[in-house]
Amino acid sequence: MSTLQPVRGTHDLLPEDMRAFRHVVETGRATAGRYGFAEMATPIFEFAGVFARTLGDTSDIVTKEMYTFADRKGELLTLRPEGTAGIARAFISNGLANETPFKVFYAGPMFRYERPQKGRQRQFHQIGVELIGVPDPQADVEVIALGRAILDGLGVRGNVTLELNTLGDAESRDAYRVALVGYLAGHLGRLSADSRERLERNPLRILDSKDEGDREVVAHAPLLGEYLNDASKAFYDDLKNGLMDLGIDFTENPRLVRGLDYYGHTAFEFTTDALGAQGTVMAGGRYDGLIKTMGGPATAGVGWAAGVERLSMLLAEPPAADRPVAMIPAGSDPILKREAMVLTERLRRAGFAVDLGFSGNMGKRMKRANKVCARVAVILGEDERLARAVTLRDLDSGEQTTVALDRMEESLRRMLAGAPEVAVGGI
RNA sequence: GCGGGUGUAGCUCAGUUGGUUAGAGCGCCAGUUUGUGGUACUGGAUGUCGUCGGUUCGAUUCCGAUCACUCGCCCCA
Numbered sequence: 001m002s003t004l005q006p007v008r009g010t011h012d013l014l015p016e017d018m019r020a021f022r023h024v025v026e027t028g029r030a031t032a033g034r035y036g037f038a039e040m041a042t043p044i045f046e047f048a049g050v051f052a053r054t055l056g057d058t059s060d061i062v063t064k065e066m067y068t069f070a071d072r073k074g075e076l077l078t079l080r081p082e083g084t085a086g087i088a089r090a091f092i093s094n095g096l097a098n099e100t101p102f103k104v105f106y107a108g109p110m111f112r113y114e115r116p117q118k119g120r121q122r123q124f125h126q127i128g129v130e131l132i133g134v135p136d137p138q139a140d141v142e143v144i145a146l147g148r149a150i151l152d153g154l155g156v157r158g159n160v161t162l163e164l165n166t167l168g169d170a171e172s173r174d175a176y177r178v179a180l181v182g183y184l185a186g187h188l189g190r191l192s193a194d195s196r197e198r199l200e201r202n203p204l205r206i207l208d209s210k211d212e213g214d215r216e217v218v219a220h221a222p223l224l225g226e227y228l229n230d231a232s233k234a235f236y237d238d239l240k241n242g243l244m245d246l247g248i249d250f251t252e253n254p255r256l257v258r259g260l261d262y263y264g265h266t267a268f269e270f271t272t273d274a275l276g277a278q279g280t281v282m283a284g285g286r287y288d289g290l291i292k293t294m295g296g297p298a299t300a301g302v303g304w305a306a307g308v309e310r311l312s313m314l315l316a317e318p319p320a321a322d323r324p325v326a327m328i329p330a331g332s333d334p335i336l337k338r339e340a341m342v343l344t345e346r347l348r349r350a351g352f353a354v355d356l357g358f359s360g361n362m363g364k365r366m367k368r369a370n371k372v373c374a375r376v377a378v379i380l381g382e383d384e385r386l387a388r389a390v391t392l393r394d395l396d397s398g399e400q401t402t403v404a405l406d407r408m409e410e411s412l413r414r415m416l417a418g419a420p421e422v423a424v425g426g427i
Numbered sequence: 428g429c430g431g432g433u434g435u436a437g438c439u440c441a442g443u444u445g446g447u448u449a450g451a452g453c454g455c456c457a458g459u460u461u462g463u464g465g466u467a468c469u470g471g472a473u474g475u476c477g478u479c480g481g482u483u484c485g486a487u488u489c490c491g492a493u494c495a496c497u498c499g500c501c502c503c504a
Contacts, residue, residue: 002448005495008496016439060428065503093457110504112504115502116495117498120504126504128504194500208502211500216473229469260503269504276498277499277500282466307504309504326464328464361461361462362462363460363461363463363464366463369463371465372466379462384500391463393463395464395465
């Protein structure tokens with residue numbers, strides 16, 4: 001074991017991990033494109049105020065998990081802990097209020113100073129979408145449908161359930177908060193120490209506490225549903241009906257809340273029990289107040305973010321690597337080595353993925369071809385060179401033919417087209 | 428941030444009641460096969476026993492600290 005360790009909570013993505021990682025991101029990107037969400041990117045650091053002001057001073061993310069530092073000029077900067085605040089800032093900075101509906105997809109690293117665990121790192125990656133400027137619940141339906149489609153595309157939907165709740169509008173939420181705090185204050189003695197603290201800061205959080213005593217108290221607490229005003233109720237009903245129209249199953253969870261302050265109305269999570277304590281794989285909701293809070297025009301918004309590492313872990317098997325063509329000079333004559341390099345470049349320029357081992361006799365090179373899962377070997381020996389030809393060997397069937405050099409690409413293309421699909425390592 | 432577990436080869440792990448040269452499987456390298464891979468057989472290489480310190484004639488083994496991972500809490504994607 002090396003003493004050269006990476007920073008706590010960070011990880012290297014070796015090529016095999018990277019394949020799974022890219023599969024998640026690219027599936028997200030492609031699916032989002034079908035739903036009309038264009039990709040954009042914001043900087044991975046912002047002025048500290050962008051996050052401190054918007055995420056709310058009750059969330060742990062702001063109070064103790066941000067990587068905030070002063071640059072050489074003394075500006076306080078923060079490595080982004082999530083994506084929505086940056087997108088909202090960009091929406092305002094670029095004067096996009098007249099460009100609504102503004103529909104974007106993003107992917108990139110996020111940073112939180114947390115205690116690492118499986119599925120929880122200090123640098124991790126999210127994909128996410130935001131739909132800004134549409135107050136209608138149809139926007140929520142579209143955003144959730146897109147999320148589901150991505151999980152479907154990744155083949156993980158069977159491991160995942162959609163939980164849904166409404167937080168109501170500000171008026172409903174304030175009324176409920178008063179009622180909830182009043183109730184909980186009457187049972188102070190039975191609440192956990194954590195929850196007694198939360199009573200001040202973030203009473204809604206007590207609803208999804210895992211503490212036994214808390215759960216008993218909460219079981220008889222007033223429900224948010226009882227405090228929803230007519231507008232909030234109608235919004236929630238429209239959302240549920242919209243989801244049902246699309247055949248999207250969900251479970252209502254009246255205790256589902258959001259960690260960040262800017263959410264209202266819709267809250268949802270796709271969760272799994274396959275990842276231990278870190279069961280949330282994609283989560284989001286509506287944040288109609290956010291952009292105004294940041295100093296922009298009052299603008300509605302709804303979106304979600306998903307953990308790329310968590311999704312990668314749910315993938316049944318990593319996607320197969322592309323199978324290259326192996327170029328194999330057979331013989332020790334240096335001229336063969338040079339000619340093989342020339343032919344390799346010629347094939348690559350023609351669009352083929354070609355692996356050229358750098359050393360070894362023919363047997364070694366064939367072994368390498370096998371290890372990289374090459375589909376076809378292009379063999380160039382003394383005989384072929386003199387005949388202006390190469391031998392193409394199908395490495396799955398073992399059949400091989402010798403073809404003239406000027407027909408190499410065409411024959412190779414035909415051989416590859418007839419290739420059966422074979423998974424990595426499954427030869 | 429709190430409480431528990433773990434750390435031995437590239438990987439998964441065994442082992443040492445403190446004592447000379449620390450093991451297995453997989454992987455890797457080589458050979459059987461110097462113009463033909465996957466299988467099989469044969470042989471080989473690789474460890475500061477996570478790190479630092481303490482106890483001891485002697486520590487990979489005991490003790491302490493530390494770092495990392497991991498499980499639960501917390502938080503969240």
